Amino acid sequence: MTTNSQQSYQVLARKYRPATFEDMIGQDAMVTTLTNAFEAGRVAHAFMMTGVRGIGKTTTARLLARALNYETDEINGPSTDLSVPGKHCEAIMASSHMDVLEMDAASRTGVENMREMLDGVRYAPATARYKVYIIDEVHMLSAGAFNALLKTLEEPPDHAKFIFATTEIRKVPITVLSRCQRFDLRRVEAGLLAAHLKGICAKENVKVSDEGLALIARAAEGSVRDSLSLLDQAIVQAGLDGNEVTFEQVRAMLGLADRVRVLDLFGMAALGDGKGAITEMRAQYDDGADPAVIMRDLMDICHEVSRAKTLGEGADFDAAPDQIERLTSLAERLSMGQLTRLWQILTQSHTEVRQAPAPLAAAEMAMLKLAVAGQMPPPELAAQIIEQAQHAAKEGGAGLPVLNAPTTSASPSAAQTRVTSGQTLLGNSPNGQVSHNAPSTGATAQLSAPKSVSVTPPSVEIDTLEQFVDLLPKAKVKLKSDIARYVRPIQFKRQNVRVEILDGAPNDLIGKMVGALQDLTGSPWLISPEKSGGAPTLAEARRKKKSDQKAKDRAHPAFNHPLLKGAELLGIKNRESSNVIQGDFRRSEALSADDARNDIDEYSIDEGVPSDYTPPEY
16 A cells, blocks of 8 residues: 555656756856846847756756746846746746647657647747747657748747757757757766765755765766666665665665776786686676676776876876775886777777677676787887887898797796786897796797897996996997987886887887897896986986086186186186196177287186185286
8 A cells, every 4th residue: 555655756856856047057157158148138049958868958948938938026027047936937847838838859750740839939928928949859850840940940930939959969950050059068077966966865864875976976977867866766775764875785786896896807807817807707797797887897997097197197086095096006007008909999898798698708708808918018019029120130131030929838938037017028038039928827929039140148237327328339329329318217227127218219219229238238128118207318417417517617716806807708628637627718898809818818726726715816
């Protein structure tokens, strides 16, 4: 047996439908434009409301109809201030006013329906100021219906106003759009939507955790109506008896996976751990997560990691601090080429999972594809390997190296050194091979170089970039110059180098550096290029050192002698034989060249003289 309260229950989406323009959230630009237009008396005769479902298009149309026909005992004219209900407001909001006609174009698409509606346009309104025609889902009208509407829409009577609403603005003919004032209703931000839901919970005297409200707001994707429908569903989970609806209950209701677990899943797949990725996918499925939703969450994670990689500290995330730290960590370990490759796999796999007869199986196969991509060298590394192979072939007089098929080996040899994802092992091993091993697996892809280009390993220790450049032979003057100009060292350890490469550097610079290091030390070196964080280049450091020394020399008291007043300092030289500083001067133009030479031709003073020393007067 149902009670009266159950029979009269009204869902939240209808109960909290905005009654005034001020109640609309996230649409400040549209409200401001309409308010200014009404105050200036520049009200258009046709309006086009567009946006996603549940954003408030039909509600805005009804509010606009109320504003056009607003009338109270004190106000008799169009107004956007609807705080005090007018004479026609209640009937318009209930869709029962005889001068405000609403038509659903989805069910009445034909030209006959349009002609029937437009037959009454020429007649004046019965009680209201304007006769308002609201056509919802206007993009569903047929071509004939649009053509029947055009003439009336272009030259309507003064007492007629048209308001259209659509979710598919591209399907509306441009001839109709050009005759309307268009308003694009924006998606409501997740934070603003969560705050709106919290206020409604307070009015309904129910408790939902902030994390649960944030989850509902994100799931609604900017739609206010969808968020209220989800909140209605969440309240009955545990909120009717006064208990708080928890985050876990909301997550289970939505069929979502825990975001932390999705991060774990993405990390496993992206870094090549296929076994762990499949195990975690099956575990989330057993806990109630929808495979298609998991794939969508993985796409979101990939997008956020890509933003962190590109924007660095300037990236803004709607997540907890520990999750932001994990996103940043993944961004540091993956290259941009790897992220774009993962994104392509995810977008294709998302469609496959949604259409597959066995979504879980399709999702697990997608994890395997991601893991295989994670084991492959980054696209940037592949380009470097090809370029270095071509360069080695030219210098060694042999053909291009060949890429051997992957082999599975539980115990790789010493020449097959493991490297972490995002790093590069370049240069030839003593047996003439370059190897790149995938992390967490035994699969090894080997690039075999011709034996004719192998070298006898000399014993040279290199600890700094400057030492490396100094040890390069004179024949490699171009390489010396490029390293000094374009390489900013970050870390220079034995066989492990991290550098920042400046714009304008040759594409094969890293390959040449690795080859030179191999020639000097006889061992393969690992060089990881990064986008920022490097110290000054050798050229920059030398320029600064020279500038500092020059400033120090010019500050020497010997150059501030009274006899030098009005003279121009031409240069400072260091006499290596006598260890003194020599200054060349030229007096101002007021003195002749002979007077300047007779007055002071050369002034020298020992470098060891203290700063407070006063030279003797002549």
